[in-house]
Structure formats: structure tokens, C-alpha cells
Amino acid sequence: MLIRLIVPGEHARVEDLNTSLEAVLTRHGIDAGVRGDVRLIVEELASNAIAYGGVDGNGMGQHELSVNIAIAGDLLTLEFRDEGAPFDPLSTAPPNLEADIMDRPIGGLGLYLIRQIAEETHYRRIDDANLLRVCLRIATPETLS
Amino acid sequence: MSLHIEILPAANGSQRVVLTGRLDTHTYEDLDEKLAPLLNKNLQSLVLDLAALEYISSAGIRSIFKARKALGGHGGKVLVVNPQAQIQKVFDMVKAVPMNEIFSSTAEADAYLFAMQRKVLQGDEED
Numbered sequence: 001m002l003i004r005l006i007v008p009g010e011h012a013r014v015e016d017l018n019t020s021l022e023a024v025l026t027r028h029g030i031d032a033g034v035r036g037d038v039r040l041i042v043e044e045l046a047s048n049a050i051a052y053g054g055v056d057g058n059g060m061g062q063h064e065l066s067v068n069i070a071i072a073g074d075l076l077t078l079e080f081r082d083e084g085a086p087f088d089p090l091s092t093a094p095p096n097l098e099a100d101i102m103d104r105p106i107g108g109l110g111l112y113l114i115r116q117i118a119e120e121t122h123y124r125r126i127d128d129a130n131l132l133r134v135c136l137r138i139a140t141p142e143t144l145s
Numbered sequence: 146m147s148l149h150i151e152i153l154p155a156a157n158g159s160q161r162v163v164l165t166g167r168l169d170t171h172t173y174e175d176l177d178e179k180l181a182p183l184l185n186k187n188l189q190s191l192v193l194d195l196a197a198l199e200y201i202s203s204a205g206i207r208s209i210f211k212a213r214k215a216l217g218g219h220g221g222k223v224l225v226v227n228p229q230a231q232i233q234k235v236f237d238m239v240k241a242v243p244m245n246e247i248f249s250s251t252a253e254a255d256a257y258l259f260a261m262q263r264k265v266l267q268g269d270e271e272d
Contacts, residue, residue: 015171036200036230036231039200040231040235043202044202047170047202097239097240098240101214104210106206106211107203107207109206109207110202113203113235117238
């Protein structure tokens, strides 16, 4: 199965993307746990791309963010594509989780969460676009029985 | 789906807030706004009841960190009650709240607060 959804790069539309994704995943019997993971990944990536994805490092305006979904065996693969400034979301430094709360920044955890949740991630820059592949392990009828 | 925020009456330096729905990019500013006037020096503990919260993202963690920092300055704490699976998972991944400040029921959190308060009172008597 392959679907492609495109939304303009603005916060208000990210919810539309997530609503569409949720409907598709539910129809394909993906459980609530994985649906929550997908929602989180989409929200974190989209927020990041919208906030920092512009050519000058500012907001990305009307650039489009699209996602392909594929389910094969026990893997769900999401492939995100945006035409913002080159940015590898996997390259950011991990946060220091052991620091005292008074010394911790309140942000910078979104991209880290994606890396933690995903089974596998891969970034490429192709044709002036950022391509990020994120794989999640899903329960199949065989692993459930 | 949005976020519903219910602020219960404060008592003994403790304030309970019940969250229902999703705490994310679209809703965290509402929570920040509602919590801001509560996070003063008289507040020792903010108890977030998350039994009906379905989902949290890093934007929601941001709000919780803001509250933890606001109270941490004067030794106050944010306690969390009954986080659901997705929320517990995110909390664990980023160590959002120390394990011993997460409770499985409000009764458990109340017992902890009562013990904490008694310790403070005993400390005062020794001074």
C-alpha cells in the first residue's frame, strides 16, 4: 500500500495530515500504539520543518511537506519530503537527559524522540529536497498469535 | 481534538489540574497561559492528572518543563498522576519527570504530598 499526502508548510494543516494518516492506518488495522508513534513523528518533523525549513533558516512559508506510507511485513515505512533548506534531522546532538531540570532547555527534544521511537531512520538530500525515511515495527498476524 | 484544562481549587500550597485530550503543538500555549498565574512562590506542588490525556508531543513536554522550572526555583514540584501508555513512553524517552514524581492514582500523590508537608513542618519545629 502506498499513499501520498501533501499539505502546505503551516502548523494549522499538520492536524489535517495527521487526521488523514490516522484514518488510513486504522483502516489497515494498525494498533493505537503505532498510530500514536506515527502522530508524534509527523508532528515533530512537520513542526521542525515549518519552523526552521526556510531557505534562510526561518519559517518555510508555502513549501509542501508530503509523506508516503508503505506497509510491508512487520515494517511500516514513512517517507517525508520537503523542499526547505537542506537539513538532516538525524544530525542534531542528543539532549543531556541526566542534567538537573533547572539546567535543561525546555525544547530540543522533538527530533530526539523520532530517533528513539523509530526502528530505523535514513536521510538523503535529493533534487533540492529533504527526504527522510522512518521505519516502525508493527505487529503482524503472525507475531500476534 | 483539542485540550480541555480543568483547574481544581488549590489547597495547602497544592494545585491539581486535570488535562483531557491532546497536549501538542496546537494546544500547549493554552496550557502555558492557564498555568502561568498559578506558578507563584506559594505553590509547592502542581499535580497534573493525566488519566484522560491521550497524547503528548515535545511541545507538551516544553510546557511541563516550564512548570517544573518555575516551581523548582523555590523547591516546588510538578507531580504527575496516571499517565497513559503513549505519555509514559514519551516521558521515559526524554526523562521528562523523575520516576518517583509519577503516581498511579491521586490518592498515592496525596499521600506523598502529605508526607512531604509533614517533613516541612517537622523541619520548621527543629529551627
